[in-house]
Amino acid sequence: MLTTICFDADDTLWHNERFFRLTEARFVELLCDHADPDHLAERLLDAERRNIEHYGYGVKGFTLSMIETALQVTENRVPGAVIAEIVSAGQEMLAHPIELLPGAEQAVTALSEDFQILLITKGDLIHQERKLAQSGLGERFDGVEIVSEKHAAVYRDIFSGRSIAPEAAVMVGNSLKSDVNPAIEAGGWGVHVPFELAWALEHAEAPRAHPRFREIGELSALPALVEEICRNI
């Protein structure tokens, strides 16, 4: 039997990547008078990849990577006003209101009646907490785990720390790399809800043949899928 449904947050319950893309576009525009615009996005991605080990995920590290890239591509000649704009862009991302994705509220509410519901997300601690509070969904969750990385070992620790049998847990998310694949590797079910935008550093292959892998188009299909899994195990 399934006992626990775990949800990813960013781009599963609410919009996130959209705001990174908009800010990246603003970054490119801010710098286009001061550097060759052709490879700016690539240079930014290189900085993010280089820094993720120390900065972790989230807006603060992204803002620092934008500043670092702006300095590098201009050989430190970027005007202070442009750096100030980048700092503001990061602060606006942190202050931006939550926009729930279609079906998110209904799926979480419906499933919370019969299952233990967890939120498992990575990113900046205080920002993820603020978004959850603002989403209005906070009360529906029986537990919240904000982690620095979503490997199989992290899912195993979360399951064992809460005395959840892995095969009784479903992880639902938009990222194959961080949500679906490691949860399956930890012994759980993985439900992929693809999102139109995906960050380059989140790419992974879908384990299409795996018996505990499922894919749905939207969260509104989740309660029926969970019911179907329960009927067949």
Next chain:
Amino acid sequence: MLTTICFDADDTLWHNERFFRLTEARFVELLCDHADPDHLAERLLDAERRNIEHYGYGVKGFTLSMIETALQVTENRVPGAVIAEIVSAGQEMLAHPIELLPGAEQAVTALSEDFQILLITKGDLIHQERKLAQSGLGERFDGVEIVSEKHAAVYRDIFSGRSIAPEAAVMVGNSLKSDVNPAIEAGGWGVHVPFELAWALEHAEAPRAHPRFREIGELSALPALVEEICRNI
């Protein structure tokens, strides 16, 4: 009976504020040719205070506050090379090796034989995890809680989430505001281990008359204090 000893991390188990002070001194030096040095540290503290709600605690937010202050005090005229130095200073803080405080390893090791040992800290998720891993003390802890803020309600949640009776728990730390006072308010014991340097935003009064308040000069005195508390309750 006591069952659980909880430790703060920064400036309780290992040095932290020292690196912030050194970086702040470097910041003032970097800017002294470009701005009035007199109130630089104050302006930086103002920025930190203003930003803490969105950035939370930790090095990334501190770095962004330094950049913001450098731009403000120079009216955006700060050279890019100075901003690049600030970014590097932040990265050096994140990469800096751990320096354990006197008695920390011995106290944690001794108490871990008879008690459940928890680490309760705020700050950047990934940075605190890296410091704990590097400290060599990771295996001694039965649980790690990295939280965005250390209010009484947070301690209550941690205690109840782990089925710990508050009066059976001791919180040990250098901050009256974040460690000692809120743990006592949550029903636990608070042991203050003052550290020579304290961040201005962490100031609070000691509850000297409270029956569950204690103060020691160094962590080496903790096992004997815990024994004494156990004898008298």
